[in-house]
Amino acid sequence: MEIPDSTVDDKARQYAEEETLAALVSQYAGTLYRVAFSVLRNPSDAEDAVQEAFVRVLRHRDTLGEVRDQRVWLIRIVWNIVLDRKRRAKTRPETDDVSELARVLPSGGMSAEQIAVAAQHHAHVLACVDKLPAKEREVLMLSAFQELNSVEIASVLRISESSVRSRLFRARNLIAGLLDHTRSLR
Amino acid sequence: MNTPDRNSLSNHSASGNDLGAAEATLRLIASLPAPKGLEDRIQAGVLAAPRRARILAWHAAHAPASGWMRAAAAASIVFVVAGGGWGVYSLVQQPPTARVIVLPPHGAAQGGFSSAGAMRTPQTLNGPVVAHPATPQSTDSKVPGKVPAPTAPKPLRPRPPAPGNKATAQPAAPNTK
Numbered sequence: 001m002e003i004p005d006s007t008v009d010d011k012a013r014q015y016a017e018e019e020t021l022a023a024l025v026s027q028y029a030g031t032l033y034r035v036a037f038s039v040l041r042n043p044s045d046a047e048d049a050v051q052e053a054f055v056r057v058l059r060h061r062d063t064l065g066e067v068r069d070q071r072v073w074l075i076r077i078v079w080n081i082v083l084d085r086k087r088r089a090k091t092r093p094e095t096d097d098v099s100e101l102a103r104v105l106p107s108g109g110m111s112a113e114q115i116a117v118a119a120q121h122h123a124h125v126l127a128c129v130d131k132l133p134a135k136e137r138e139v140l141m142l143s144a145f146q147e148l149n150s151v152e153i154a155s156v157l158r159i160s161e162s163s164v165r166s167r168l169f170r171a172r173n174l175i176a177g178l179l180d181h182t183r184s185l186r
Numbered sequence: 187m188n189t190p191d192r193n194s195l196s197n198h199s200a201s202g203n204d205l206g207a208a209e210a211t212l213r214l215i216a217s218l219p220a221p222k223g224l225e226d227r228i229q230a231g232v233l234a235a236p237r238r239a240r241i242l243a244w245h246a247a248h249a250p251a252s253g254w255m256r257a258a259a260a261a262s263i264v265f266v267v268a269g270g271g272w273g274v275y276s277l278v279q280q281p282p283t284a285r286v287i288v289l290p291p292h293g294a295a296q297g298g299f300s301s302a303g304a305m306r307t308p309q310t311l312n313g314p315v316v317a318h319p320a321t322p323q324s325t326d327s328k329v330p331g332k333v334p335a336p337t338a339p340k341p342l343r344p345r346p347p348a349p350g351n352k353a354t355a356q357p358a359a360p361n362t363k
Binding site for chain 1: 204205207208209211212213214215216217218219220221224225227228229231232233235
């Protein structure tokens with residue numbers, strides 16, 4: 001029985017695609033997960049977002065060779081996915097950030113009470129971050145990632161580097177004012 | 187995979203403890219480790235996802251790259267377009283040209299005054315010319331700037347009777363004989 005050439009080519013192409021995808025997943029899944037978690041703050045939602053990002057990569061695998069920086073490209077994909085999910089999730093009741101953070105944050109030898117206090121503090125800070133305008137909030141959250149410099153943040157958000165710097169300056173002033181205001185109210 | 191101190195934005199001076207606490211929280215969230223087995227689950231989920239749309243999947247024998255199918259599709263498109271055009275052309279008939287006398291545009295309609303409906307009557311006869319007697323003008327009126335004084339009306343006198351008009355003659359004197 002003769003095997004047609006097209007079948008062989010398809011199988012070889014599929015095998016190469018799977019190999020490329022496996023390499024991308026093993027290399028960037030952790031980074032994409034952390035980006036997704038910083039916005040969604042839910043482990044299962046973040047994992048779903050990463051999986052959706054790689055499914056999109058698989059659909060656009062023909063253009064994969066044209067991508068210059070795959071890491072920034074993947075972060076941009078997952079960033080758009082999580083922002084879209086965050087917008088849609090606004091209609092749902094918000095999750096309890098404190099208990100979720102207490103479960104996720106590294107304990108580091110702290111007692112349960114210390115962990116609870118730290119989780120409450122982080123939840124308060126994140127609540128203030130959520131009050132920022134969207135443009136400033138996005139830049140501030142991406143600037144927390146050590147892997148991303150200002151040029152790469154600008155590439156993810158599709159803005160100029162000077163805009164990144166000005167937005168970050170405004171975001172820092174705003175978040176400092178918000179935290180100071182809430183502390184004076186206590 | 188982390189490359190420390192790569193982010194130059196983090197080197198900006200913090201304005202206070204609040205800002206430092208906020209950045210510390212964000213960094214802590216951003217540096218959370220990924221759960222174990224994430225790569226395997228992601229890879230399995232991606233490979234289980236549908237690869238391509240079934241609706242657009244072509245059989246190999248009917249692939250769009252094959253020449254005969256492309257030529258047949260082009261020929262059918264040309265046939266449909268040409269047939270439709272011919273059908274429209276044959277159905278729509280040219281109407282006969284209307285015999286219309288085109289009047290020249292009215293002069294008044296181009297921006298001047300209108301005639302207000304007045305009709306022009308041609309002058310067919312020369313009417314009688316009335317010769318007015320020349321009225322003598324007083325010497326005062328010839329002086330420029332001097333208005334002639336109004337003349338008083340002359341008193342009426344009885345006109346003398348005409349010689350042959352008996353009806354208008356004075357009454358005859360009584361016969362003294």
